[in-house]
Amino acid sequence: MSKIKFAVLGYGHIGRKHAIMVDGNPDCELVAVVDPNEEARERAKEFGAPVFADIDDYIASGIHADVVNVCTPNGSHSRMASKALDQKSHVIVEKPMALTKADCEEVIYKSLQAGKNVFCVKQNRYSPSSEWLKSLMVEEKLGEIYMVQMNCYWNRDDRYYKKGGWKGSKELDGGVLFTQFSHFIDIMYWLMGDIDDIHGQSTNFSHKKSTEFDDTGIVYFNFKKGGMGSVNFSTSVYGQNMESSIAIIGSKGSVKVSGQYMDQVSYCHIEAYEMPELPPANPPNDYGDYKGSAANHHYVIQNVINTLQGTDVISTNALEGMKVVEIIERMYEAFEA
Structure with a gap:
């Protein structure tokens, strides 16, 4: 069975953790890392995969990942996930899935149109x-x-x-x-x-x-x-x-x-x-x-692999990710009432 190809968007603390988990898994191959920060890009070269300054450069390169890991700042999660889905990649989205329910709905719509999965990172489960x-x-x-x-x-x-x-x-x-x-x-x-x-x-x-x-x-x-x-x-x-x-x-x-x-x-x-x-x-x-929170990201990556190989189901799907965003949104609305 061929390896599942991953691209990591964002190379901060969490992005590097994703890259380490992917690089260390025998069923995975890290094919790209994307980060706008020059120092972060230099650090990301440790894995030997191509490094890009933004997602558009990655897309233009012609490299295709089976899975794109979105580890960018919270407010950009939905936009990055949507771009990855447009490229027919499955998506792993770090918490939160987005900052509004409306943005989550857009991601879910695109995933259904593309026929691709969205995995939400909720490793405390x-x-x-x-x-x-x-x-x-x-x-x-x-x-x-x-x-x-x-x-x-x-x-x-x-x-x-x-x-x-x-x-x-x-x-x-x-x-x-x-x-x-x-x-x-x-x-x-x-x-x-x-x-x-x-x-x-x-x-x-x-x-x-x-x-x-x-x-x-x-x-x-x-x-x-x-x-x-x-x-x-x-x-x-x-x-x-x-x-x-x-x-x-x-x-x-x-x-x-x-x-x-x-x-x-x-x-x-x-x-x-x-x-x-x-x-x-x-x-x-x-x-x-x-x-x-808990250092359980290896379970998340393994769940993605198992799901794509047909031996498991998504541990936290996009509807669950959206629901948590909606609950938090309503809590903030209550503060302002």
Whole structure:
């Protein structure tokens, strides 16, 4: 079987991680890397694949990738994905899929027209604690769900929001729910489904000079399937990430998964249930001055390979990616109401 050809758009921290995963997989071949930054392009030459300054140069080269990995700033995800789909390539889109539901719909339309898949990167679904929570929900171990509370308290300071970069821009970053916490919103959606009757408030405590959006908020809502929920978030935590947690209270039991990256089961009390021993979680992505969500990208790449080879299905499809964007969009609308 011939190797699946990949092109990586964007060679920052995440783009390099994608390139490493592709280059190290025997079923893959990295055929191009695209980044407008000259220093990034120099670094990308480490893989020996052709390097381009923009996607149009890549397209003009005649090189065709079976899969294009979109790892560019958030606000450009939908545009890059659409261009790749126009070239009849499958697409992997880093989170978030886009910054608006309308842009997600355009990507889905193009994917259907081209007959190509869109894979959304939601690697936290592969964490052992997340898979365990999903099994509890599928098997209805907790009974009727009464309440879900999610807390996301991270640090993002001037080590992260550097002058001249895209981070902190409303147009390209979108806000902390998109950039820092969309993985956790995705887990909540994956477990509980859609929400409505959304209310909340937000403010900017410590990033007035570095971002165009608020850094802290409280959101509360109802789940369409029943039960109430809330999300409390902030990137104003001093020094380092503090907590990412989810607590679920049901009629037959309650659980809490916490830790800095929502990867540690800290409470489990369920009727006639014995807590299994979970495999260890992978460490968070380490970017030097700050850390992000779980280092599970190899699972994402392998899912793409398996899906294209016909042995698996997409772990997070475009409709799910769009739904998370829509939920975050509605949360931001609630802040402005």
